[in-house]
Every structure is written in C-alpha cells, then in structure tokens.
Amino acid sequence: MLNFLSASFSKCYKFATVVSNASEGQPLMTPTLNVSYFGPIVFALCMIFLSEGFKLRHIPTEGGSALPILSFAGAYHFLHNTAEVLQRGYDKHKGGVFRVPLIDRWLVVITGSTLVDEVQRMPPDKVSFAHASAEFIGSVFVFGNEVLRDPYHVAVIRDRLTRGAATLFAGMCDEIEAAFGDAVPADTNGWVSLPAHATMRQVVARATGRMFVGLPLCRNEDYLKLTLDLVHDVRKTRNILTWIPRFLRPAVGKHVADRHSRAADCLRLIGPVVAARMAEMAKHGKDWRDRPNDLLQSLIEEIEKRGQGPYEIAQRLLLVNYVAIDTSSNSFTHALYHLASAPEYLIPLREEVERVIADEGWTKAAIGKMGKLDGFMRESQRVTGVITVAMLRKVMQPLTLSCGTHIPRGTLIAAPAAATHLDPANYSDPDTFDPFRHSCEKEEGRSSQRRQFATTSADYLAFGHGKQACPGRHIASSELKAMMAYLVLNYDVRMADGVRPADVHAAMAVLPCPDARVLFRKRVPLVY
Template identity: 40%
Template sequence: MASTPLLYVLVIILSAVYLLRRRSNPLYAIPAVGPSLPLLSYIGALRFTRHAHEMLQEGYIKYKGSAFRLAQLDRWVVVLCGPKMNEELQRMPDDQVSFLDAAEDLVQTKYTIAKNVIENPIHISVMRGPLTRNLAPLLLDVIDEINIGVEEHIPTRGDEWVSVPGLATMTQIVSRASNRVFVGLPMCRDPEYFKIISNFPRDVAKGRFILSITPTFLKPIIGPLLPWSRRTVRQYSALMKPIIEERQRLLLEHRDPHDPDRPNDFMTWLIEEGRAVDQPVDLLVNALLSSNFVAIHTSSISVTHALYNLAAYPEYQQPVRDEIVEVIKAEGWTKQAFGKMWKLDSFMRESQRMFGISAISVIRKALKDVTLSNGTVIPAGTLIAVAAEGTHYDEGSYDNPYIFNPFRFSDMREDEGERIKHQYVSTSSEYVSFGHGKHACPGRFFASNELKAILSRLILDFDMKFGGDGHRPPNQWFGSSIIPSQTANVMFRKRPDAGL
C-alpha cells in the first residue's frame, strides 16, 4: 500500500514535466482547429478524415493572414492561410524547409514505393528537363493514343446517347496516353500493365494509412512488412525489367544522339539520368512506376473534373469548340495550337481552381525552427502546407469565387501584362493547384498538353451531358484529397461533324 502514494507522486511529476514541455513548445502556441489536448487530439484527427473540407474552411476564415494547426493521427500539420502566407512559404530557402522531406513524410515513400526513388529522384529531373523540352515532337504519339483510346472506351452508335463511367474512362485514356511516352508501344496498351499501374495508388494509400496510425518508433519495423506496394513493385519489375535492359542494349548500339534509330523518349532519358548517377536497373523500374503514380493519378482526377464541368454546363461546349476548330485549322494538332486555345486553357484552370485534387498544397517540412513574418514560430520537424481551397475561394483574389466562370482567366489574359500569369500551368500566390515556386509540379507542362489533347478530342467529337437533372454529382473527400464522383456516368453523343 505504501507504494500507492509514490505512484501518485510519480504520475504528478511526469504530468508536470509533460505540461511544461508542451507549454515551452512553440507548436502549441499556434491555434488549433479541432480538439488539441492530449488524447483528445486524436478525435480531431479522426474527424479530419471525414470532415477535412469543413475544418480547413473554418481555419481559413478564422486565421487568414496567419496559421493554424490540424491534428493528424501521427503528427500535427501547420496550415498557412492567404496569398501573403503562400508567397512567404514558397520563398523560404531549402535549408530551412524541404519539399522532398515533406513528400517522404506524407507518402512514406521508402515503405510505400521504394527507398531508392527518394535517394535518387531521377524521374523528377527527367520531367523537369528533357520531357518538358521535347513536348512538341512527343505530342503526335500522345494524340494518336488518345484517338484510339477514345474510340475504344466511348463506343457511340449513330446519334444515340451512350452512358460511360466518367473517372474510370478518363483514367484509361490518361494511362494510355501517358505511357505511350513513358514505355511506348505495345506496353502502353497491355491490360496487365494497366491493371498494375491503376491498382498502385490504392496500394500506396493502404500503406500510408497503416503507417499514419503506427507510432514513429515502430515505422521502421512495420513499414517493410506492408505487402501491397511490395507486391505491385515485384509485378511491375517482372514486366519492365527485361524491356529496360533491352533498351539499354539498344542505346549502346546507337550512341549518337542524332542517330534516327536511337529512341528519344522518357525511358531513354531515365536510363541516361540513371547512368549519370551510376544506379542499377531497379532504380529505373521504380522511377517509371513512381512517374505513373504521380502523373496518372493527378491527371485523371483533373481531366475528370473538367469533363464533369463540360457535362454540367453544356452551354459552354460550343464556344470552346469554335475556338478549337479555328486554331486546329490554322495550326494543326501542335503544341503551338494548344498554346493558342485560351478558352480551353481558361476552362481547365477554372475547373482546377474550384475542383482541385487536394485542399492543401505547397507542402514543406521545417528543417529548423522557422519564424514567420507575423511572429509565429514553427518548430523543426513540423509539416507545413497552405490552404489551397481557401486560397482559390478567397473573395480578395477572385470575383464571385463560388460561381463557375469558365472564361474567367481568358478574359484576364486580354490584358497583355496578364497573359502569362493566368495560363493553366502558371502558379502564383493566389493559384496553388500545382504548388508554387521552384518546387511546383515538374510534370505540369506535359500534363497540360495531354489534357488539352484529350478535352479537344472530346469536345470536337461529342456532345456531353449528365443524365437525370443534369447536375454535377458531388465530389468525394478522403482527408484533404478531392476526388470526382467515382460512380458518376457521363452521356456522350457523336456529333455529325465530328473529326478534324
């Protein structure tokens, strides 16, 4: 019995130490949205998984111009609010905040994808460099694959309306078009290949969830045991390793970069980048899979959002169609032509403003204590993000932000000084769908041309609408991720003047 008072004293001492450490930690001086007390914060984290939209909106309204924190199951995330804060975060030097470290913490890449793509992210260099520089010559292959994919996956008959699953169909077409560049024919049309790459985002998500509820000290033990991504990586490697090795042999036979028989595509550039850092074939396999994970997941969501808006607002199809016809007749199916499609570009940008892929963006991890301009101190090791949805619905930046105005940005570009700022691929402190600054999405230029090619083909060839009352179905939220309805069908009818 004598030990009972000692136990009470020990509990009191430990509680006092914990509270003192908590009070001295600047993280807890940042206001929280949701419960913030020990243990109760887990209720806020669970609430965030289902009500992120409301919690982020509440935080943006209360703390615009400053920051708030949100509980996750394994950490706190500090969210900055408003264009000024967005700009401040993207300007912070890499020795203070890190994009790659933040991405690794969020995705747990070394367990859910592969450790070597974190240590040597060669796919990012290829996207930022040769892929972007070679968009024009690659475009004809992309368009060819899109045309074939549209014919296969939207099987219209005469002037009848046919109903097609929106997100699933767009994922098929984006996958084929992207992999025509990533791995070429015939693999980009292989059903087994498609099954592997389309299942991979779900495999990663399962692993992320398990690790998000795993204590930090146990992650090195639990992470390598997760089966889903490991199985997919093995399957992908079995398909792609022989193809990559054959390509390496071909490149040795055709060393001259001007040799017409030398392939000039994404796989070649990855091999060259891998050779520069003296890495084995396994890195090339994992880099290709990572490229698919990033490109197909985000592009499929973005183009589906745009498709749903075309179907929900059919009155805007003809103005965009008229522009596409005029430009294609003058320029052909070229990169230059897509650059002149201002209405289509604006439609895509407005669609992405209102219906993004995530409600947060510009993710960083503090490598040291960071002090914001308003005096807020963010301790080292903290994840930081900006409120993307709050930014995009901010009345200080956009007139009538809750109204879908597809030509909002093309109208802005009529002012010569605003033409670059309001392009689909341009980032700013008021528009952060692709991130912002030097770590903005490196593949957005390829994605822009690919999505314009898909939407141009759909708009030229079909009338589109939703059945029933014609309204756009609501999005689905998974934490901060925004997914267009996975069950919605879009109705297509072949136009009598289709084709160009």
C-alpha cells in the same frame, strides 16, 4: 515481448485496415480490439502528440483540442470535415498560421499571399516537399528510400521531358485518339452511358503511358493494370501507416507496402524493353538516330551514368506513374463533370478548337493558343482542385516567418489551396464556376501569362507554387488540354439529370464522384 509486439501490431493492422477502407468509401465496421493490445499504440501516438504539440503550443488550433487524447477526436473531425475546418481557420487567421490535428501529428497551415510567397522561395534544405511527401504519403515505404536520397527523376521530368514535350505531343495525341476509341464506344446514332471516372482513368493511363514508356507497352493490359492499381495500393498503405507510430513505420512499412514484389512485377513488363534499348545504345552510342523520346529512355540513360540497373528504373517509373495518373485522372474527371452538367459550354470551346486546329493542326503550339480551353481547365482546378491543401513541406531547419511565428524543425506545413481559391479577395464571386473568367482576362490583356492553366501564383495553388511546384505540370496541363480538346471536338456529353455529381471528400483529397455516369454521343468533327 516480441510476441506481444507482434500481437499488438496484428490487432492494430486490422483496425487500421478497416479505417483505411472507410476513408475510401467503404462502411466503417470497427473490429473488437483487446485494449491490452491496442493500448500501447494509442499511448505511443499520444506521447508523440504531446511532444510535438508542446513545441507548437504557441500556434492557434482549429478543428479540435490541443490535448493529446482529445486531439484524436479533433483529428477524426478534421478528416471528415477538412474543407470546413481549413476554411474556418483561413477566415480567422488569414495572413498568419494555425494548426490542425492529423491522426499521427500536427499540420501547420500558412495563409495569405505574403507567407505563401515567403515559403515558396525557400530552398529544399530549409523546407522540403520530398521529405514531407515521404512522411505524409509514405513514399519511401512504397517506392524505396532511394527516391528520397537521390530524386533525380524530378530533374529528368522538369528538364528532359519538358524540353522534349513538343516531340512527345504527337504520340500522346495519337494515343488519346486510340484510347478514346477503345474506352468510349459511342456512335452518332444515340447516347451511351459510361462510368466517367473509370473511363477517364483508362484514357489518362494510356496517354501518360505513351509519354512514359511508348508503344507497345503503353497498351499492354498488364502494365496498365499495374499502374492503375498502384493508386489504390499507395492510398491504402498511407492510410494504414497513419495509424502506426512513426518509430514503428520502417518495420511495419516493409510488411504493408510490399514494394519489392510490385517492382518485380514492373520489371517483368519493362525488362525486355529496357534490355533491347540498352543493347541499341551500346551498338550505336550517340549516333542512335531512332532513340525513343520518352521518360523510360531518359531514366535508362540516367541509371547508366550512376551505374545502377533496371530495378532503379522500376522504382522511379512506378512513383511517377502514381503521381501522374492519380492527379490527372481526377482533374480531368472534375472538368468533365463541369462540362457534362452544363453542355452549353461545349459550343464556345468547340468553336475555338475547330478554328485553331484548322489553322495550326494538332500541335503543342496549337493547344497553347486555345485560351478558352486553357481558362476552362484552370477554373475547374480552382473550384474543384484534387486536394484541399498545397505546398506541403517539411521544415528541415527551424524558421521564423515574417508574421513572427516560429516553426520548429520537423514540422509539416502547407497552404490551404481550396480556401485560397475561394477567397473573394483573390477571385470575384469565388463560389461560382465561371468557365471563361481567366480567358476573358487574357482577351482584355490583364496578366495573360499569369493566368495560364499551369502557371502557379500565391492565389492559384493547384500545382503548388514556387521552386518546388509540380515539376511535370506543363506536361500534365498539355495532356489534359489535349484530352479535352479531343473530347469537345469529337463528342457531345451531358449528365442524364443535368446535375453535376457531388465531389467526395476523403481526408484532404477531393475526389470526383466515382460512381457517376456521363452520356456520350459521337459527332463528326469539322476538322481533324
């Protein structure tokens, strides 16, 4: 029996690997599988679907059949046509709920501002983002179960890091300038063509690293490679585990994720820095005047309270890097494509940045006064968000929504972010990218606070919404706006053909075209 299960896993692992590669844009070349090996896994998945589907039989289905076998075809259709299926479900069931088939389970989708506001107010012991992420992304396998049992990194980011954002800002801007100088070798004599997504990932990784671990580690090539490769590793692990029945995932996840070796790589790089800082803390105590103000220092202080060690720091640091670099680099590249395909937007943005910087200098407060820039970034997130769903939650206790729908314990629920953002009831002419629609509202005095880039609402779900919205959204928005301000001040940009490259839909993710190139030309700014 052990040999049979081992062989079954080996065959299914190979199958899941090629499906994972296909989901990231590689050709789907399905290997020949022995049905006697693969059959038990399919049977297990079908039984899970049958059991879960029976509990959700009262909820209408979109994107496929509710029957166990046919639901796989529906899941395949959904993963390749996610935006269309969610839009169709949104149009048919707005104000209510529907369900869509994933490979390994059902996802219940809530629609309309009433239900979104209702769910966002619910506490984590009733609907939990952390537990949903653990199942949907496989975070417990990649980063360890400790990040789910005691997610103190969330409080560290939300409280300490956000409160210290003003002092972090100067170092981050310094790193943005240095990173652009290294990654964008342009001059004033002509245009240089660069792969936009790969280039912006480098800049984001550097700027994020400056806030997370400080100098000189944020410029260490091995550290940058570790944080950038992590995105691919997590995505591959998630895609493979999707094809593994849930009851087998704890055993399989250890083999696939290889989290201990990744943590060891991180420890090798941060270990000397952690040891040096802990020595200074022991020497000076609260009187350490040169205490660094970054995420690493906050994590060191937190693990000391808990009697933990550097391994736990590595776990949290890897997790936060994965979330920050992946979403921020995708978001910024989306915005860059909007700007480069319509470079006439550069002029009003540049005028605003020059005026505010001349008056305020490069400060967090100055970035906060750039209404056009803020509105541009918000509109980019509205039209081309990084994911088609938001507010992913796992139902921890059975609940009945105000629309009368009962949701059983253990169900994953989410809101359709893309469909919400393209609803004409929420935004006029919603399919059009209008770069200054939000800044115009601010100038006219309509809901100025509500329409800021990092401000969530029932009709703007780019950062989620409510009590469990992205805890680092204020820091992330400051970073992205500072990057864009630096870019429009120091570079001209355009697409060679003037056309914005098409986005890549990979399941529920909306990725900027990975191969598109943007033309950069250095300019001499009026202010610095």
